[in-house]
Amino acid sequence: MIDEGWRCFVGVPIGEPLDGELRASLGALKAAASVDADELRWIDPQEWHLTLAFMGPVAESELPRLIESLTDVAANHAPFAIPTGGLGAFPSRREVRILWYGLADRSRRLAELAIAVRIAVDCETASPFRAHLTLARARGDRGVTVPPATWKVPVPAGQLAVEELVLYRSHLGAGPARYEILASAPLGLTLAGSRAAS
Numbered sequence: 001m002i003d004e005g006w007r008c009f010v011g012v013p014i015g016e017p018l019d020g021e022l023r024a025s026l027g028a029l030k031a032a033a034s035v036d037a038d039e040l041r042w043i044d045p046q047e048w049h050l051t052l053a054f055m056g057p058v059a060e061s062e063l064p065r066l067i068e069s070l071t072d073v074a075a076n077h078a079p080f081a082i083p084t085g086g087l088g089a090f091p092s093r094r095e096v097r098i099l100w101y102g103l104a105d106r107s108r109r110l111a112e113l114a115i116a117v118r119i120a121v122d123c124e125t126a127s128p129f130r131a132h133l134t135l136a137r138a139r140g141d142r143g144v145t146v147p148p149a150t151w152k153v154p155v156p157a158g159q160l161a162v163e164e165l166v167l168y169r170s171h172l173g174a175g176p177a178r179y180e181i182l183a184s185a186p187l188g189l190t191l192a193g194s195r196a197a198s
Helices: 019-022 026-032 060-075 109-120 146-151 189-197
Strands: 006-014 041-042 049-058 080-092 095-103 132-136 159-161 164-171 178-184
Touching: 019 159, 049 060, 049 109, 049 132, 049 164, 060 109, 060 164, 060 178, 060 189, 080 109, 109 159, 109 164, 164 189
Parallel strands: none
Antiparallel strands: 006 049, 006 164, 041 132, 080 095, 080 159, 095 132, 164 178
């Protein structure tokens, strides 16, 4: 039963081999980025994803429409891959509130997909889409300073396969947020069907 107030968002899961390669470098990254009083909260690798649109509270009555809209968007976008690699931070490396792993969306295909998703789910935001995978967040309201060695930790330079859209629910509680998959839609079904028919 979906109640009023569920926090929902649309994202792309992080699949293999990138997931495993990034997990392998996580220990060294945590050690290098250690700061006083454990000021960084690291995201559980099981929860890694690339957010395309955050919708906030969603009512039960809206769920079928959202799933249908996402299915339509997914069907009309072919699967693709984007290069990954490097570390960065928001708002800056000197004041880390979010420590992220980089995604190089040079073709703008990911940004175009994010725009299509946001339109489909009526997600209005003034914030531009910036492709990244969040690895850790500052625990407090202010950013933290991490050691310079953080930015020298080797991380994989690979590719993220964008093959499906996933509707997630965010469970908030005393600990870190947990994400539940409500629905998923593979990319390119309409395109594949059109090619098969021709």
